[in-house]
Amino acid sequence: MTTSSPAIRVKVPMRWSDMDAYGHVNNVEVLRMLEEARILAFGPPAGTGAPGVRPPVALFDSVPGHVQSLVSEHRVKYLAPLEYRNVPADVDLWISSVKGASLAISYRVSDPVTGVACIKAETTLAFVDAVSGRLLRVSEAQRALVGPHSGASVFS
Known part of the structure; x- marks a missing residue:
């Protein structure tokens, strides 16, 4: 990762049970790690949990409480085994696509x-309206x- 990289680097703990x-x-635990990275980088959805440290890019606290950000797709490729360590894994993530009603996040x-x-x-x-179930535009x-x-x- 260089200083000109669009990536946000977060550290995601690996649990013994992973x-x-x-x-x-x-x-299966890799998907949990991706979710943790997403929340560390972009914050939890508005109205969930108690206040904590502000994320580097507060994408989800700007979304009203009746709006849900739902996963519509995951794509994962394993390049090498990620061996358990008692230190957090390095996760670089960035926005790789923004469409009308969805966005994609890439991870390494x-x-x-x-x-x-x-x-x-x-x-x-x-992004989905929790009451009506309708997709919302970005x-x-x-x-x-x-x-x-x-x-x-x-x-790519």
């Missing part, structure tokens, strides 16, 4: 000791907020 019988972080998960990229992934989120304010943190898909 490890499978091979000593690797289990594939690296071993915190060796620096080897172990996982690349992308999550597509859609606002111009949200587009402006994520602009400096936008780059090509990790799968």
Whole structure:
């Protein structure tokens, strides 16, 4: 990651229980790690949890409480085993696509000791009105907020 990179780097703890019988972080737990990275970088949805540290890009606190950001798709590619360590994994993430009613977040998960990229992934989120169930468009304010943190898909 360079200083000109659009990526936000967060540190996501690996839990002892994340490890499978091979000593690797289990594939199911990888999705949990991606969710944790997303919340660390962009914040929890408005109206959830108690106040904490402000995220680097407060994308989700600008969304009213009746709006949900729902995962519509995950794509994950395992490049190397992510072995359990008692130090957090390095996760770089950025916005790789903004469409009318959705956005995609790209991730690169690296071993915190060796620096080897172990996982690349992308999550597509859609904003939905919790009352009506209707898709909501990504606002111009949200587009402006994520602009400096936008780059090509990790799968490009």
